[in-house]
Amino acid sequence: MSKKTKYIKSLHKVILNFLNSEGSYLRTNKEKFYFFSWIGLSIFMTLEILLRFFVVKEIVNQINLNSIDHNIVKLFFHGVLLIVAINLLMFFASYFLQKVSTCILIPVFRERVAIKYLSKTINCQKFISSHQRGIIQGFLNDLISTIPEVCDYKFSKFIPYFFYVLFSLIFISLISPLSALISFFWLCSTCMIGYIQLYKKSSYAEKWAQLGSRINGKISDILQNLVTVKIFNQEQREISNLEKDYVQASTYDSKMALGMLRFNKLTYFIFLLFQLGALVLLLCELLQKQITSGDIFFVFFSFQYLFNATKNFFLDLERYQRLLFKCKKAQLYFNQFSSDMQTYKLTNSSTIDLKNKDITIKVSNLSFSYDSNNSPLIENLGLVIKKGNIYMIKGKSGVGKTTLIKLILGFLNPLSGSIEILGKSPSQAISEKKVFAMMQEQMLFDRTLYENISYDYDKASLDIVIDAAKKAFIYDEIIALPKNFQTTLGSPVQLSSGQKQRILLSRAFLKKYSVILLDEFTNHLDINLIQKISANLLALKNSGSTIIIVSHDPRVELYADKIIELNKTH
Numbered sequence: 001m002s003k004k005t006k007y008i009k010s011l012h013k014v015i016l017n018f019l020n021s022e023g024s025y026l027r028t029n030k031e032k033f034y035f036f037s038w039i040g041l042s043i044f045m046t047l048e049i050l051l052r053f054f055v056v057k058e059i060v061n062q063i064n065l066n067s068i069d070h071n072i073v074k075l076f077f078h079g080v081l082l083i084v085a086i087n088l089l090m091f092f093a094s095y096f097l098q099k100v101s102t103c104i105l106i107p108v109f110r111e112r113v114a115i116k117y118l119s120k121t122i123n124c125q126k127f128i129s130s131h132q133r134g135i136i137q138g139f140l141n142d143l144i145s146t147i148p149e150v151c152d153y154k155f156s157k158f159i160p161y162f163f164y165v166l167f168s169l170i171f172i173s174l175i176s177p178l179s180a181l182i183s184f185f186w187l188c189s190t191c192m193i194g195y196i197q198l199y200k201k202s203s204y205a206e207k208w209a210q211l212g213s214r215i216n217g218k219i220s221d222i223l224q225n226l227v228t229v230k231i232f233n234q235e236q237r238e239i240s241n242l243e244k245d246y247v248q249a250s251t252y253d254s255k256m257a258l259g260m261l262r263f264n265k266l267t268y269f270i271f272l273l274f275q276l277g278a279l280v281l282l283l284c285e286l287l288q289k290q291i292t293s294g295d296i297f298f299v300f301f302s303f304q305y306l307f308n309a310t311k312n313f314f315l316d317l318e319r320y321q322r323l324l325f326k327c328k329k330a331q332l333y334f335n336q337f338s339s340d341m342q343t344y345k346l347t348n349s350s351t352i353d354l355k356n357k358d359i360t361i362k363v364s365n366l367s368f369s370y371d372s373n374n375s376p377l378i379e380n381l382g383l384v385i386k387k388g389n390i391y392m393i394k395g396k397s398g399v400g401k402t403t404l405i406k407l408i409l410g411f412l413n414p415l416s417g418s419i420e421i422l423g424k425s426p427s428q429a430i431s432e433k434k435v436f437a438m439m440q441e442q443m444l445f446d447r448t449l450y451e452n453i454s455y456d457y458d459k460a461s462l463d464i465v466i467d468a469a470k471k472a473f474i475y476d477e478i479i480a481l482p483k484n485f486q487t488t489l490g491s492p493v494q495l496s497s498g499q500k501q502r503i504l505l506s507r508a509f510l511k512k513y514s515v516i517l518l519d520e521f522t523n524h525l526d527i528n529l530i531q532k533i534s535a536n537l538l539a540l541k542n543s544g545s546t547i548i549i550v551s552h553d554p555r556v557e558l559y560a561d562k563i564i565e566l567n568k569t570h
Contacts (some may be wrong), residue, residue: 001206010418016416031104038100041093042160053301054171057294083318158320158326161313168306176285181276181301186274187310194314198321204259211249211468218242219287221446228445228504230411231437232456235428256330260318265313271307271509278303345551361385361408361515361546366417368407383564390547391554395566402440404566405517408548409437422514429515436513438504441519444495451487452503457510464510471536472506472528474499480549485561498524502533509536518546522556534559 164251173180222229222238229238282299284518285291316477363383369376377400385391393401406412408419410426421429429435433456444452453468454460465485469475481487489495495503508516516537522530532555538559541547549556557563 024535025423031172034100034104036094036231039159041096043163053298056296067163094343118295157316158313161309161316162400164309165306165313167248168302168309171425172299172302176282176291178281178285179299179303182274182278182281183306186271187306190271190310190314193267193270194317196262196312196318199257201256201259202321203254203316208249208252211245215242215245215249217446219503225443225445227439227442228455231409231432231435231439231442234455254536257317260315263314265312267314268307269557273305274299275307287312360387360420360422362418363408364418364420366419367415368403368412378407378414378566385546385548387546388544389542390549390559391562391564392543392560393548393550393564393566394557396550397552399566401566402519404518405439405550406439408517409435434514435517436508436515437517438501438508438519438521439524442504442505444489444500446489447504448486448488449481449503450491453485453506453512456507460510465506468506468509469503470534471474471509472502472503474506475531496524498529501525502529504531506541510539512543513545516545517550518547519550520552522551522553527555530555 047141057206102493166274169180169183169187172183181255218241219236220241223534229235253518266535282291284295286296361383363381366378366381367376368378393404394400403412408426409412409420410419410430419426422434426435434455445455450462450465457464462485466475469485470479478484478487481493487493505521525533534556537547541561549560
């Protein structure tokens with residue numbers, strides 16, 4: 001291998017290392033060609049404004065207002081043509097640059113990022129579909145949208161800014177070394193102020209990114225568990241928690257914006273002072289005939305654009321900092337998630353539970369239909385549910401068993417008739433924490449097991465939570481986990497359907513409810529678990545709770561005091 005080939009390969013390696021993660025997304029030589037063309041054109045375009053100034057400088061130097069002759073007009077005409085040619089060149093270069101960026105590279109980055117991080121979670125797809133869909137989707141969307149934008153900032157903005165500042169200082173130093181020195185001192189002071197400002201802001205930016213991810217995760221979590229939120233009448237609490245996060249995120253956003261406002265005003269004030277000093281110096285050099293009027297024009301406007309480039313650099317760097325924290329937060333999550341892929345599996349089981357206290361439910365002439373054009377699913381139904389009994393509601397599929405529970409809970413509005421719980425409307429009874437319900441479509445939150453079990457009991461002690469778990473016969477399987485009750489269901493822990501139901505059921509044993517509604521709680525339970533849990537439900541009944549169980553399981557009839565059979569005639 002020749003020295004030239006080795007040199008080219010080593011240079012290529014150095015460049016790819018500089019590009020960091022962006023280089024890993026480039027696979028074909030064509031993609032690499034477009035990428036390096038993108039960077040090269042970004043650098044070349046920084047010369048556009050300086051070339052214009054240089055042409056104008058030469059024209060100004062040749063113009064004598066007292067004697068404008070044919071040669072000066074010709075020079076002016078040639079200068080204008082040159083500027084137009086430069087503009088046309090920059091127009092086509094800009095078109096190619098934007099085409100490569102937005103139509104080729106950004107889509108490639110977006111696609112490769114999605115594939116890369118989806119591959120990290122492919123082995124736990126079933127687990128994610130059960131628990132972490134919202135969080136995974138939020139972080140993945142952050143990465144897919146953020147990494148291409150980070151690349152765009154790095155190569156379309158920061159590299160051109162750097163070369164523009166470098167070229168400006170070089171050109172100014174060729175004309176007026178003292179002016180270049182003033183420009184350099186101004187640049188150093190601005191960079192120092194900008195660095196201090198960004199350093200102070202970094203903690204705000206990190207917390208802002210964390211809050212943004214947390215808010216997205218919470219929203220997805222709440223939407224997944226709307227039934228649970230409504231059953232326990234926790235809408236206000238969830239909204240309040242979200243509001244606190246939004247207020248805090250807004251506070252950090254305001255602090256960052258205020259910091260950048262101060263930076264802009266302070267650097268502009270310093271710039272005016274340095275600009276005034278440079279102008280005085282240039283006028284002195286002009287009087288001493290060390291420079292020309294065209295040189296003053298070139299240096300003055302180069303200094304102005306030097307200020308704009310530096311200011312815009314720090315403004316974009318502030319936005320880039322936010323994106324970077326957001327991106328790194330998501331990357332850390334995926335890396336930790338994939339490295340933690342241990343398979344803590346629980347054994348079979350399942351259960352559902354609800355809890356009630358003093359209860360009487362009165363249903364009068366109740367009618368309901370999902371479609372007003374069809375005959376009612378429930379028609380003129382009348383029921384009286386008395387305190388301290390276990391009722392079983394059974395019937396063929398589609399007769400409205402689950403629908404009746406939803407009507408009792410106030411999730412659906414009847415066509416006619418009324419429902420009273422303890423002499424109150426369903427919404428009032430639920431708001432007073434008198435009703436517990438466990439529905440078939442309920443899911444667990446992506447929170448700790450302690451938080452899931454104690455969802456309707458603020459600041460419940462660990463002893464109370466342990467007792468509830470024992471009564472739902474899930475305690476032994478929870479303490480077998482490495483973090484037992486502090487295990488987060490967003491970590492690599494796989495729960496069976498039965499275990500999820502028993503965790504939901506354990507909420508019924510936290511405190512006393514007047515009414516307990518259970519929709520098919522025996523699903524996924526073996527006969528042994530049904531007997532054990534039913535015995536604990538009998539204890540709840542004996543303490544004064546009224547329990548209503550929707551089931552088609554004949555084993556439940558053994559524990560029911562009364563059976564209500566629904567059919568199409570109701």
